[in-house]
Amino acid sequence: MATMAASHFFHRRHVISSGDCPSITSNPLAGGSLKQFSSFYKPKGFSSVQNNYRNLRTQAASDGRKQVEIVYNLDEKLNRLADEVDMDAGLSRLTLFSPCKINVFLRITSKRPDGFHDLASLFHVISLGDKIKFSLSPSKSTDRLSTNVPGIPLDERNLIIKALNLYRKKTGSDKFFWVHVDKRVPTGAGLGGGSSNAATALWAANQFSGGLATEKELQEWSGEIGSDVPFFFSNGAAYCTGRGEIVQDIPSPVPFDLPMVLIKPPEACSTAExxxxxxxxVSSTIDPLTLLEKIxxxxxxxxxxxxxxxxxxFEVLxxxxxxKQRIIAAGRGKYDAVFMSGSGSTIVGVGSPDPPQFIYDEEDYKDVFFSEANFITRADQQWYSEPSSSSNAGSPADQTSCTA
Incomplete structure (x- = not known):
């Protein structure tokens, strides 16, 4: 039935393989990088001209002078010019996977004097994520952002723009960008999709600038954008405390082949509410470290x-x-656990990639977003890569009314 679900929704959604992420175009002579995009620089409309010149030959003169052959390969010259542009420009394009997260457990331990709450939570990155394309902009004053989802703010309200502005403020970089987000993670879902986008943008800006900042600096700066952003600079599994910005890397306590299904209704929960x-x-009193040890x-x-x-x-929505109750009942024990991630409104079922049958059958759930996923981490000094087996299914109707 999972296959049926995927085929039902894939026609509405762009899905890529792990081979696409991350994709980097840089100096073709530095670090063994491939000249993937040299054709991008080739001017168009020269085909008839180059054919004429390529095969142009002088005829033997009637006075018997030596025949001269001229072979002018315009294609080869243009490729050589493109190579020179690439070498001068350095990194010019970068495509990165921007994964979301779930909270395997989330304890609220106290209320702070500043009005925020202290929490203790096991955050873990999962294989559902957005794809973000960055290109250097010729502008020295403005970033340009686009996305495949209507309703997403494209100005300074977007966390990607906030991240790029923050990076320039901290480093003095003068680089601006064209950014396109292929959005797959539903917003207002408790999955940290916007926070991941911000972290990914900081990482990308640092790559374009030749690594002016350390990962630790990026992580520290990112707390100025939002409490969940620093987590994404962990290895992908972390015990987070404070408002979520205090991140302690841990070895992943869960197997990467453990499947899960994410189910999110069209309605979102207001975190503030x-x-x-x-x-x-009236909240739980169990020690969060006990939960971590048990897992x-x-x-x-x-x-x-x-x-x-x-x-x-559940009071708000x-x-x-x-x-949640219906998923537990209909699952008949196929899920190891069913719980809400973050402040909602995504319900996670761990142990099976398939939603219960009523999600397919009932009219009330026709606009529900659902997707299978797995736990993932990242290697040192590398950003996250989308697993080749990752499958993203879901209804975009949920996303059209959301903001980043």
């Missing part, structure tokens, strides 16, 4: 996937509580 309704006195030793189970934001989120 969820925290407004949160009551510390490390015994894996994921329903009792360790505690999310203290579920009760207030009662239909979300019914959705």
């Amino acid at each position: 969820v925290y407004k309704r949160f009551r510390l006195d 490390s030793k015994s894996g994921i189970s329903q009792d360790v996937c505690v999310n203290d934001l579920e009760p207030p989120a 009662p239909s979300l509580k019914r959705l």
